[in-house]
Amino acid sequence: MNPGRISQLVFLVAFICILFIASESYKRTGKFRIRRIPGLDAIDELVGRATEMGRPLAFVFGAGEMEAQTFASLRILGYVCEQVARYDARLHTVTPLPEIYPMCLEIQRSAYVKQGKPQDFNQDFVQYLPADSSKASVLGLFQREKVSGVLLFGNYYYESMVFAEAASLVGAATIAGTANFHQLPFFVAACDYTLIGEELFAAGVYMSREPSEIGALTAQEAAKVAAVTLMLIGAALASFGKDSLVNILKN
Amino acid sequence: MYKFTQQWLIWGLLSIVVLLPLVKPIGLPVGYAAETEAAFKFIDNLPKGSITMMVCEVAPSNAGEIWPAAIAIARHHLEKGHKVVISTFIPDGIMYSLELGKLLEKEYGAKYGEDYIVLPYVAGRETALAAVADNIRGVYKEDQFKQDLNNLPLWTRIQSIKDFAVVSCYTSSDDTWWLVRHIWGKYQVPCISSTVSVATPDSLTYYKNGQLVGMLGGVRGAAYYEQRLGKPGMATKSMDAQSAGHIYLLVLMLIGNVSYWYSRRSQGRRSEG
Amino acid sequence: MKKEGPILIGFLTGSIVITSYFLKSTGLKSISDTVVRWRLIIAAFALALGALNMVRLHGKNIHHKGRNWQYSVVFLVFFLPYLAIGLIRGSNSAQYQYVWKSLYQPASATMYSMTLFYMTNAVWRAFRIRNLHAGILMFTGAAVMLGQIGIGTAISPLIPRFSSWLLDTVNTAGIRAITIGGSLGIVSLGLRVILGLERSYMSDGGN
Numbered sequence: 006m007n008p009g010r011i012s013q014l015v016f017l018v019a020f021i022c023i024l025f026i027a028s029e030s031y032k033r034t035g036k037f038r039i040r041r042i043p044g045l046d047a048i049d050e051l052v053g054r055a056t057e058m059g060r061p062l063a064f065v066f067g068a069g070e071m072e073a074q075t076f077a078s079l080r081i082l083g084y085v086c087e088q089v090a091r092y093d094a095r096l097h098t099v100t101p102l103p104e105i106y107p108m109c110l111e112i113q114r115s116a117y118v119k120q121g122k123p124q125d126f127n128q129d130f131v132q133y134l135p136a137d138s139s140k141a142s143v144l145g146l147f148q149r150e151k152v153s154g155v156l157l158f159g160n161y162y163y164e165s166m167v168f169a170e171a172a173s174l175v176g177a178a179t180i181a182g183t184a185n186f187h188q189l190p191f192f193v194a195a196c197d198y199t200l201i202g203e204e205l206f207a208a209g210v211y212m213s214r215e216p217s218e219i220g221a222l223t224a225q226e227a228a229k230v231a232a233v234t235l236m237l238i239g240a241a242l243a244s245f246g247k248d249s250l251v252n253i254l255k256n
Numbered sequence: 257m258y259k260f261t262q263q264w265l266i267w268g269l270l271s272i273v274v275l276l277p278l279v280k281p282i283g284l285p286v287g288y289a290a291e292t293e294a295a296f297k298f299i300d301n302l303p304k305g306s307i308t309m310m311v312c313e314v315a316p317s318n319a320g321e322i323w324p325a326a327i328a329i330a331r332h333h334l335e336k337g338h339k340v341v342i343s344t345f346i347p348d349g350i351m352y353s354l355e356l357g358k359l360l361e362k363e364y365g366a367k368y369g370e371d372y373i374v375l376p377y378v379a380g381r382e383t384a385l386a387a388v389a390d391n392i393r394g395v396y397k398e399d400q401f402k403q404d405l406n407n408l409p410l411w412t413r414i415q416s417i418k419d420f421a422v423v424s425c426y427t428s429s430d431d432t433w434w435l436v437r438h439i440w441g442k443y444q445v446p447c448i449s450s451t452v453s454v455a456t457p458d459s460l461t462y463y464k465n466g467q468l469v470g471m472l473g474g475v476r477g478a479a480y481y482e483q484r485l486g487k488p489g490m491a492t493k494s495m496d497a498q499s500a501g502h503i504y505l506l507v508l509m510l511i512g513n514v515s516y517w518y519s520r521r522s523q524g525r526r527s528e529g
Numbered sequence: 530m531k532k533e534g535p536i537l538i539g540f541l542t543g544s545i546v547i548t549s550y551f552l553k554s555t556g557l558k559s560i561s562d563t564v565v566r567w568r569l570i571i572a573a574f575a576l577a578l579g580a581l582n583m584v585r586l587h588g589k590n591i592h593h594k595g596r597n598w599q600y601s602v603v604f605l606v607f608f609l610p611y612l613a614i615g616l617i618r619g620s621n622s623a624q625y626q627y628v629w630k631s632l633y634q635p636a637s638a639t640m641y642s643m644t645l646f647y648m649t650n651a652v653w654r655a656f657r658i659r660n661l662h663a664g665i666l667m668f669t670g671a672a673v674m675l676g677q678i679g680i681g682t683a684i685s686p687l688i689p690r691f692s693s694w695l696l697d698t699v700n701t702a703g704i705r706a707i708t709i710g711g712s713l714g715i716v717s718l719g720l721r722v723i724l725g726l727e728r729s730y731m732s733d734g735g736n
Contacts, residue, residue: 505648512653
């Protein structure tokens with residue numbers, strides 16, 4: 006066993022156990038409550054607005070590297086694609102990450118197939134644009150297509166402000182979500198709705214109510230409670246000059 | 257039409273406000289930066305011959321803010337007789353890595369392979385950095401010039417990430433977090449981060465936690481470092497423009513609010529009437 | 530197999546990397562290092578795939594004389610020779626660096642600089658004291674901005690002190706809370722991928 010990692014292993018095992026227990030419990034009882042996330046509720050409005058106005062939507066991924074936020078955003082893309090296919094709206098998907106281009110393509114294709122409209126799928130509506138050049142292209146897309154709504158999700162950096170403001174200049178409604186706290190203030194200031202940090206990861210549960218996702222969210226919440234408890238106990242002990250908790254966690 | 261004119265007026269004034277100090281510097285004070293002072297002192301106290309790594313995640317987009325910091329720290333390393341290994345995990349970074357090497361050769365007569373090495377770009381961002389932290393010799397076999405690294409004297413002194421006295425990173429991305437996770441977290445190698453201004457608040461938390469030994473926040477951090485080193489450069493020049501830009505934005509906030517309140521008051525009066 | 534393959538690969542590679550983090554085993558660590566290096570190779574291939582997609586998309590646009598096809602011609606005229614220089618002469622060559630410094634560098638820096646214009650717009654549009662929250666956002670934003678520049682000190686030494694307090698105390702507390710929440714989200718999603726529970730990235734959502 007590597008030194009200093011026992012407490013981390015205990016945490017991981019506990020996390021996995023809670024995930025499965027909560028998942029099984031939901032399968033049995035079907036009971037689960039999650040608070041409203043206005044940003045996710047607004048997706049349907051955005052699609053409806055796009056259909057009424059006859060103007061397309063744009064879903065743009067952040068230019069940061071592919072990681073958990075990207076997966077969470079792909080889940081949201083899946084939902085948006087289904088809604089778009091259902092209501093005959095149009096959606097431009099732009100990814101600056103070459104790795105997820107095939108996934109975006111398949112997600113969009115399968116959404117149309119699911120709605121029984123495979124003929125409506127157009128792969129030109131999914132674009133890979135390398136990080137730096139994507140900025141100009143996305144701005145051009147917003148202007149040319151006069152998009153009615155813009156969804157900005159994922160690992161965002163400075164392009165957050167550029168895209169959010171450019172969307173506002175063409176009168177598009179904006180929903181954004183990122184766990185990158187350095188970009189959150191920009192999204193909060195410039196977008197209509199913002200998913201902050203873990204709300205992005207909770208999107209899957211919110212939209213699908215899939216047991217394993219509910220299990221994962223429950224484990225997350227339990228871990229958060231544990232973290233706060235440990236922090237409080239640690240702070241109290243440290244105030245009395247005792248670092249026993251720190252020593253335990255260091256194991 | 258009114259909105260269009262207003263927008264271009266705001267943008268036009270902004271251009272003037274930012275450009276003027278660059279043409280004619282005002283010399284506004286930089287102010288004390290404790291986290292940058294800590295970075296300076298840490299590097300200053302490293303013994304001669306220490307091996308250091310500079311992760312050069314500089315791209316044209318962020319160069320205005322972090323490139324001066326990379327230059328200042330590279331100069332500091334060479335002045336103190338440290339050895340520098342330059343690496344990058346973004347494609348653009350390699351251009352700046354080569355530029356940094358040229359600068360060290362020109363200003364300090366640094367010898368390639370003995371005083372510094374330029375490692376090639378490795379794709380994979382965080383995974384790449386994690387791989388370097390776990391097994392640097394497994395990731396790199398050749399340098400940027402396709403030479404076998406084992407033929408370079410400096411490389412023979414490096415077996416693992418623990419051989420570095422400090423790893424510094426110049427980034428507008430999440431590299432600070434990755435440094436903390438993979439280099440400090442796993443191997444306790446001291447780390448310094450230079451970030452763009454918007455990323456400064458979150459990088460600061462790692463400095464406060466003791467996971468970074470120092471940090472340079474945006475142009476201000478770089479300007480402070482340059483002044484501390486006694487070599488004012490690009491950052492010191494840019495500070496005036498940045499300060500002027502900040503003041504302009506503050507004035508804009510003020511005018512925006514005054515006009516907002518005025519319009520609300522007029523609307524209120526109209527509805528009362 | 531279309532479904533099981535990716536799940537199996539995710540499970541095996543993820544388990545190896547996690548196990549090697551906890552267990553002290555040179556053999557396991559060596560396998561884990563190899564797995565991580567595979568990811569680097571895949572990332573490099575993904576770049577090539579992205580480039581191919583760009584060529585396909587713009588080539589198709591020119592072939593069908595689609596909307597703004599002229600821009601696609603411009604793209605290919607610059608992209609293909611630059612790619613050829615990079616492949617034949619390498620990124621250290623004077624030719625590659627010339628194109629990079631004369632075209633790419635200024636264009637890319639311009640894009641970043643545009644952020645300032647959009648930010649100015651946002652400051653004008655969004656920083657209005659419409660309610661208490663907007664007021665706090667504006668007030669703290671202004672204080673931090675003033676604290677970051679020397680002129681703040683010139684107005685009053687209290688400004689940088691207040692700005693530092695905001696950054697060190699209020700900001701740090703907020704960021705730590707978001708970091709803990711976000712990190713747990715990452716752990717949860719990562720585990721779901723490894724355990725084969727997360728299938729949203731597959732063509733049919735794993736169904």
